Amino acid sequence: MRVHVVEHPLVAHKISVLRDKTTPSPVFRQLTEELVTLLSYEATRDVRTREVTVETPVATTKGVAFAKPTPLVVPILRAGLGMLEGMMRLLPTAEVGFLGMARNEETLDIITYAERLPDDLSNRQVFVIDPMLATGGTLVESIGYLFEHGADQVTCICLIAAPEGVERLNAAYGDDDRVNLYIAALDEGLDENAYIVPGLGDAGDRLYGLAE
Ligand SMILES: O=P(O)(O)OC[C@H]1O[C@H](OP(=O)(O)OP(=O)(O)O)[C@H](O)[C@@H]1O
Numbered sequence: 001m002r003v004h005v006v007e008h009p010l011v012a013h014k015i016s017v018l019r020d021k022t023t024p025s026p027v028f029r030q031l032t033e034e035l036v037t038l039l040s041y042e043a044t045r046d047v048r049t050r051e052v053t054v055e056t057p058v059a060t061t062k063g064v065a066f067a068k069p070t071p072l073v074v075p076i077l078r079a080g081l082g083m084l085e086g087m088m089r090l091l092p093t094a095e096v097g098f099l100g101m102a103r104n105e106e107t108l109d110i111i112t113y114a115e116r117l118p119d120d121l122s123n124r125q126v127f128v129i130d131p132m133l134a135t136g137g138t139l140v141e142s143i144g145y146l147f148e149h150g151a152d153q154v155t156c157i158c159l160i161a162a163p164e165g166v167e168r169l170n171a172a173y174g175d176d177d178r179v180n181l182y183i184a185a186l187d188e189g190l191d192e193n194a195y196i197v198p199g200l201g202d203a204g205d206r207l208y209g210l211a212e
Pocket residue numbers: 076077078079080101102103104108130131132133134135136137138139165194203204205
């Protein structure tokens with residue numbers, strides 16, 4: 001597994017505004033989309049392509065299109081849904097599958113409450129999107145599920161990660177070169193409730209919860 005921290009002033013600026021507790025939901029949603037577009041530009045460097053022929057008004061030339069099967073984008077509901085539009089802006093012809101997972105806030109166990117993916121994931125490059133990587137439980141569960149269903153490669157895109165979560169992913173997939181992780185920020189750690197410090201709070205609530 002390779003971990004890529006995307007270092008760019010635009011990313012750092014948008015993350016700073018996202019962290020601010022006074023940033024209202026509509027701005028939070030907009031920034032989340034913009035950030036995932038910037039991160040996915042990096043995370044799709046190895047997306048598989050095939051050669052195609054293009055007729056320009058002047059001549060015939062060679063170009064590229066996505067290889068088949070097309071990439072699959074999987075937002076982890078709920079918070080991952082806030083990243084979908086920003087990702088699809090760069091991969092408009094990708095297929096989308098859904099995993100609904102929630103962390104039990106007391107036990108930190110992961111409950112999978114929804115799954116809607118193509119039946120066969122063989123040879124698929126899968127992009128998993130979820131803003132927060134905290135203990136790593138959700139991502140380890142998601143990646144395992146996707147490999148069990150035949151995925152070929154899994155690239156995770158998160159906005160903020162805790163070292164504990166990266167460590168847990170490393171323990172599970174450190175030697176596996178089919179797994180990549182792209183993040184905008186690696187934070188200090190987790191608090192006693194397994195929230196990322198400094199983090200940004202509960203991403204799902206800030207995207208979709210009641211405005212305060
Ligand atoms: O690394 P972990 O410790 O597993 O925590 C990370 C998970 O927690 C959040 O989702 P949450 O369970 O709050 O669900 P939600 O998106 O519906 O709010 C987040 O979006 C991740 O999916």
